[in-house]
Ligand SMILES: CSCCC(=O)C(=O)COP(=O)(O)O
């Protein structure tokens with residue numbers, strides 16, 4: 001079946017793992033405590049702090065304890081939705097202040113522009129919040145790439161290793177899963193998308209093999225017509 005849309009992961013796929021682990025996560029760990037202390041009473045932040053208390057099963061945790069939990073989750077790379085929402089808010093301040101610039105591989109920039117021009121609808125699916133996704137592409141080293149995308153999905157659509165999430169996303173996009181090509185560097189994510197009926201392509205930028213899927217080292221080698 002002809003591919004009509006492309007759904008892409010971010011970390012390790014469009015963007016360097018090192019940018020996320022060595023730049024974004026340390027920035028969040030440094031600035032999140034003061035951000036939370038300053039904005040704890042604001043509705044959007046308070047809702048996420050409450051979600052941390054629920055998810056951690058610590059309903060009585062005060063703000064300082066919630067901060068401790070969040071820092072622990074950052075250290076563990078937990079894909080918890082409230083952490084991801086708060087990280088997005090903290091990064092927003094960093095991008096606005098010019099302290100952060102989103103990394104997107106040049107081959108990904110070139111291919112995304114070409115696919116958009118060729119009429120493919122482009123979507124993002126990342127554990128990072130939708131706000132964080134718009135920031136990495138909107139404030140990227142290659143300029144504002146957000147006009148290329150038709151939509152964004154995060155963990156509010158479900159976990160990336162669960163087939164149901166890809167069914168949900170296909171429904172939201174409004175296409176049969178078979179007409180969507182999913183790109184990722186994580187085999188469990190590719191397996192889940194494949195199980196849901198999507199075409200898959202694994203990015204192996206550092207080498208290795210993502211078994212059971214087409215593998216490429218660069219977006220430049222993805223021929224969408226072959227899926
Ligand atoms: C949206 S940039 C920040 C990425 C992030 O927080 C993350 O956890 C990476 O998740 P991905 O699903 O893109 O591997």
Ligand SMILES: [Mg+2]
Nearest residue numbers: 009011012185
């Ligand atoms: Mg990834």
